[in-house]
Amino acid sequence: MSGKFLVTGGAGYVGSVVARHLIEAGEEVVVLDNLSTGFREGVPSGASFIEGDIRDAAKWLDSSFDAVLHFAAFSQVGESVVKPEKYWDNNVGGTMALLGAMREAGVRKLVFSSTAATYGEPKEVPIVESAPTRPTNPYGASKLAVDHMITGEAAAHGLGAVSLRYFNVAGAYGDCGERHDPESHLIPLVLQVAQGRRDAISVFGDDYPTPDGTCVRDYIHVADLAEAHLLALEAARPGEHLICNLGNGNGFSVREVIETVRKVTGHPIPEVVAPRRGGDPAALVASADTARERLGWNPSRADLAGIVADAWEFAQRRGN
């Protein structure tokens, strides 16, 4: 490849890591981000930056672009339950506008940042892409709606598209790491305890039907994830919408994550058991066979200690 790519949401966690991988591969990258949840300093050096909204993508998209990588979205599950209209308006309405702008500009390749939350509570693990999609919150529902929208766009208008359904993304890549406000993901929260910014970590439920009673999730290193996006750009075929889960296929429990953080940081990490949260499935583990077969993806950073070590280095460097 050597091309020009629009990365929406490229000032956010995953978008910035993917943008950086593209730049390192010699590609030209334009980041479009309205900075509503992203950070200006998150945009990797070497990328052009447009502070703007995907609804106005038609202002900047033209036929010089080879593809769009679409990360821009609100992604806080809890907020989506309280303000669902914000998620439908931005994630779904915004993508309608983006797809329209792509059609107008003749940009016919898309990689979309989808999510395991489209599946909801699975009946079987590991989760395959043909599993029923029963999202349990508006965030997941809005991403599922976009996946359906892309399927129609590919069939009707020849878009070549790949949706990547992420499981639990973690770790960091150089200057690019996880930084949400409020933070809601387990590994950065446990690291905040190690940094003394939080007294203890809450374990929401220790009576799940899992080996140690705590929830099991599939953690994937953000750099492995980024590599899948570059492979997806090569795999996209006009008129086809490919959907791939991205995970390691290995589940780690909340307690295993906490124990790993203890080992990596040397901090005791006090934990407090709290009641289960509604809508937290016992186990979410991906089958990534489709990504391996169709994209040729081969994640190489599946070791949890390594993932935590990279996240810890980023957290310490950021220092707050």
Place this chain on the structure above:
Amino acid sequence: MSGKFLVTGGAGYVGSVVARHLIEAGEEVVVLDNLSTGFREGVPSGASFIEGDIRDAAKWLDSSFDAVLHFAAFSQVGESVVKPEKYWDNNVGGTMALLGAMREAGVRKLVFSSTAATYGEPKEVPIVESAPTRPTNPYGASKLAVDHMITGEAAAHGLGAVSLRYFNVAGAYGDCGERHDPESHLIPLVLQVAQGRRDAISVFGDDYPTPDGTCVRDYIHVADLAEAHLLALEAARPGEHLICNLGNGNGFSVREVIETVRKVTGHPIPEVVAPRRGGDPAALVASADTARERLGWNPSRADLAGIVADAWEFAQRRGN
């Protein structure tokens, strides 16, 4: 009940029959329809009429309304495959605006016209509401997105909502009958043959795994359907989103429908076997147990000959 109701899409087939039932029950009805596919003369007498778009619903909705019955949507499956963006924009974007207007006006009850097309190709019949939703076209996907949107709105903002997933609506009620342009539904098409407006009826596939090899569908009389909407208005509970299939639970094959039209009209109805159409499942039959149990619904017009006779009377009266 004695209340004031906004009926979006009340100039269309199902919307006009429901509006008429509301009027006959002594309710005040305001029809909102942009006439993009509805007909001005379809609005039942006794209803107020606003020619306008649901996107502008805030102009007319106020706290004097007790509920909204939301039928306005594009509904041609074939068109949705060719122009998916039209369906996302109108059906999904339009409903976002409508829900926003309802929130602003404090109107907290909704009955939504959903569809069996949200399920796609079923693995088991009869279809229950907990079946996987895998829509096979953008029409069904857009209606599913709205169902998910309503679920979130109910949980977050106390909306009381019922989605009614229609199977094959047929028949007529007084002056209100089926009239699509182009016509795509089986019974009106066969009746066009009886009227001499069409030479023969196409049977798309006679090698399905069904008793006579033709597709099986669940036909429900539009008056039975309308009664379910009035019951849904009574059953809606704040903060709850109830989803009910509406069908008879009896499937009739394409050949059975044609044979019934022959008997009712006395016309020979030539038929031509054509290849299967993509995306036509062999059998679509509803389980309507939820509607019976939760709404107290008891359809009384399940006889196919009666459904066809009512549609035939309407077609002859319309004369073209």
